[in-house]
Amino acid sequence: MDTIVLLYSQEIQHKIIAALMFGLRTHDEEERNLEIFLLRQAVLQNNDTALDEMLCQEIYKKVINCRGGWGIAGTPLHAAVSTGHLSCLQVLLAHGALVDSVDVKAQTPLFAAVRGKYLDCVLALLGAGANPNGNPCNNCSPVLTAAREGDVEILKELLQHGAEVNSRSKVLVWTSSARVSSGPLYLAAVYGHMECFKLLLLYGADPDYNCTDAKLLRSIKQPKTVLEMCFRRGCGVEYIQLLIDFGANVYLPTLIIEKSTKQNEAVELLLRERANPKALTLHCRLAVRQHLKKIDKIHRIEELEMPTRLLNFLQHKPAPSTAL
Known part of the structure; x- marks a missing residue:
């Protein structure tokens, strides 16, 4: 309890009251400002021990998924991932924090972790079942x-x-x-x-x-x-070459030829591709990949039971060189 008291001060009280001006929060979130703020402070200070102690109390458990903070109001889980505090993220998840909770802009904790480039937090959230697509309202x-x-x-x-x-x-x-x-x-x-x-x-x-x-x-x-x-x-x-290799329709683009050497090389590549049909083997690769994409198995090509040479071909990998 002493740890909780240290997190709170007279100056902070005024900030909590001012935070009400931001709106877009539920009645409970406005009623429980102090508890929400204290949870967020423990997270922002990366104090996972204090956070764990607090969440063992019912008063804090009730607000674990409530939004607060300056600017874009988010949950304690948002605060943890936006600062890369993995240990606090793990404590929150262990106490039942909603992995796909949203802030006032419909951004999920996973979105915040990706934006902050915190790979370990991304892995923890995905492992806890976070929607990899975020929230559709964002x-x-x-x-x-x-x-x-x-x-x-x-x-x-x-x-x-x-x-x-x-x-x-x-x-x-x-x-x-x-x-x-x-x-x-x-x-x-x-x-x-x-x-x-x-x-x-x-x-x-x-x-x-x-x-x-x-x-x-x-x-x-x-x-x-x-x-x-x-x-x-x-x-x-x-x-340009990658797009062609992966089946882009070379007849769709309207060509705008500029004086740049790099641009001219790209245009020449496209014109050559328009003049020469793809090999049958390349059509076969595209057909197999399109089918795997259709049945949502494109990410599991390596699990197919076929020779390594064919697996490499399907994944656009160069064939391994054979020793003479």
């Missing part, structure tokens, strides 16, 4: 955030736990006269995160993003494929 998603930030390890964990690889932002991006729904693949390309870009394609990202969604096509008169956006953004040839 404008963004964990996958979109990881792709934009170039955090390939976190992105891989999300995808392995079933996150939607073609996650859509609710915010439309305006480019020239076109509206574009920015997805993970688009963001990875724009921000130059090659490893994330390739990982997304390996997990079934649509290389013709923006041009295969009927609902989006009804609202966008001239949709832009990822391939065309790569040309417009001056992405390297390696991005």
